[in-house]
Amino acid sequence: MHTVWKGAISFGLVHVPVKMFSATEDKDISLRMIHEPCGSPIAYTRRCPSCDVEAEWNDIIKGYEYEKGHYVLFDKEELEQLAGEKSHTIQILDFVALEEIDPIYFQKTYYLSPDQAGGNAYGLLLQAMSDTGKIGVAKVSIRSKSSLAAIRVIDNCLAMETIFFPDEIRSISHVPGIPESVNVNEKELTMAKLLIEQLSTPFEPSKYTDDYRINMLEAINNKVAGQEIRVAPQQEQTNVLDLMAALQASLEAAKMPPGGVGLDTGAGQTAAKSGAQTDGGAAASTDQPVVKPRKPRTKKPKATETVS
Numbered sequence: 001m002h003t004v005w006k007g008a009i010s011f012g013l014v015h016v017p018v019k020m021f022s023a024t025e026d027k028d029i030s031l032r033m034i035h036e037p038c039g040s041p042i043a044y045t046r047r048c049p050s051c052d053v054e055a056e057w058n059d060i061i062k063g064y065e066y067e068k069g070h071y072v073l074f075d076k077e078e079l080e081q082l083a084g085e086k087s088h089t090i091q092i093l094d095f096v097a098l099e100e101i102d103p104i105y106f107q108k109t110y111y112l113s114p115d116q117a118g119g120n121a122y123g124l125l126l127q128a129m130s131d132t133g134k135i136g137v138a139k140v141s142i143r144s145k146s147s148l149a150a151i152r153v154i155d156n157c158l159a160m161e162t163i164f165f166p167d168e169i170r171s172i173s174h175v176p177g178i179p180e181s182v183n184v185n186e187k188e189l190t191m192a193k194l195l196i197e198q199l200s201t202p203f204e205p206s207k208y209t210d211d212y213r214i215n216m217l218e219a220i221n222n223k224v225a226g227q228e229i230r231v232a233p234q235q236e237q238t239n240v241l242d243l244m245a246a247l248q249a250s251l252e253a254a255k256m257p258p259g260g261v262g263l264d265t266g267a268g269q270t271a272a273k274s275g276a277q278t279d280g281g282a283a284a285s286t287d288q289p290v291v292k293p294r295k296p297r298t299k300k301p302k303a304t305e306t307v308s
Contacts, residue, residue, distance in 0.1 A: 001021040001022070001111075002021070002022075003019050003020065003021060004020050004021060004022055004110070004142075005019075005020035005088075005110075005142055006018075006019050006020070006088065006115060007020075007087075007088030007089055007090060007140075008088065008089055008090070008115075008118070009089075009090045009092065009112070009125065009136075009138075009151065009158070010089045010090065010091045010092065011091075011092040011125070011136065014121060014125070015089075015118075015121070016114070016118050016121040016122050016125055017114065017115040017116050017117070017118035017121075017122075018090070018112040018113060018114060018115050018118065018122065018158070019112070019113050019114075019115045020110045020111070020112055020160065021110060021111045021112075021113065022108075022110055022111075023108075023109035023110055023111045023159060024108065024109055027210070027213060028213070029213060029216050029217065029220075046060065061073055061074065061075050061076070062074050062079065079144075080144070087140075087141045089140075090138045090139075090140045090149065090151065090160065091138055091139050091140070092136035092137070092138045092151060093136075093137050093138060093139065094136070094137045095129075095132070095134040095135065095136050095137075096134065096135060096137055097133065097134060097135075098133075098134075098135050098150075098152060101135075101150060101163070104164075104169060105163040105164050105169065106150070106161050106162075106163055107147075107161065107162040107163060107164060108161070108162050109159055109160070109161050110159065110160045110161075110162075111154075111157055111158075111159055112151075112157070112158040112159060112160055113157070122158065125158065126153055126156070126157075126158055129151075129152070129153050129158075130153050135150050135151060135152040135153075136150065136151035136152075137149075137150055137151075138150070138151055138160075140160070140162075142162075147162045147163075148162070148163045148164070148165055149161060149162050149163060150163055185243075185244075187244070188243055188244055188247060191244070191247040191248065191251065192247060194251060195247060195250050195251055195254065198251060198254040199254055
């Protein structure tokens with residue numbers, strides 16, 4: 001792994017020298033923009049529309065557009081002064097319970113390993129956090145950007161999760177269409193809970209795959225090999241008109257155990273009524289054919305043929 005940052009974890013007067021490594025990797029397949037007539041990749045240039053020249057990096061500074069077409073400018077030195085002295089310390093401010101932090105706050109995960117002679121202090125912090133079940137809320141500066149972070153234990157390793165500041169989380173009140181109150185049918189709610197129980201299982205990350213990336217890699221390999229790509233069309237899903245019927249069908253698809261307790265959804269009564277005989281004695285038509293039990297066959301004596 002490539003070291004992305006070196007510094008120390010600080011809590012109280014204790015410093016733990018650490019190295020930081022990215023815990024995740026982006027496996028998205030990158031596609032280039034290609035000029036179709038000639039097959040060449042499109043180049044993006046830093047061109048000034050006013051001067052009509054390509055801008056060199058040395059001639060580029062940063063600016064903030066405070067109104068349309070008007071900017072306040074900052075050079076590199078000003079930005080460094082605003083960022084303050086570069087700190088190589090992950091300063092733990094508080095220790096909290098992990099369940100108190102909503103997952104919406106988490107951004108990116110990094111692994112932390114002991115650096116230099118910090119093995120003892122590293123092991124001490126790891127064991128103390130494991131025994132107490134707490135995580136540390138800290139501040140850290142990475143690549144001139146100040147971030148809030150959470151220090152926690154993953155197996156036998158300390159990990160750091162960068163997290164959003166509270167004012168970076170949008171309020172749910174801004175989401176359109178959220179109902180003020182929720183009214184549900186009790187029978188449907190019972191079946192929904194039963195369906196959740198049937199589909200509940202221990203989390204096994206290895207069983208989830210990126211189907212799009214797998215299909216894309218296969219298509220790329222086929223094109224490189226000169227093969228024609230044929231994708232089987234997906235079957236259109238039928239519209240489910242009844243929520244109760246959808247829940248019942250989902251439960252049956254989830255394969256309830258033989259000892260499971262079924263729920264009376266009213267479907268049986270409806271079927272009984274639809275299968276009742278009419279006044280003329282004929283059975284009403286149903287979607288499914290009625291299968292009558294067969295009687296055992298008895299052998300009949302062969303009839304002798306007569307020739308007139």
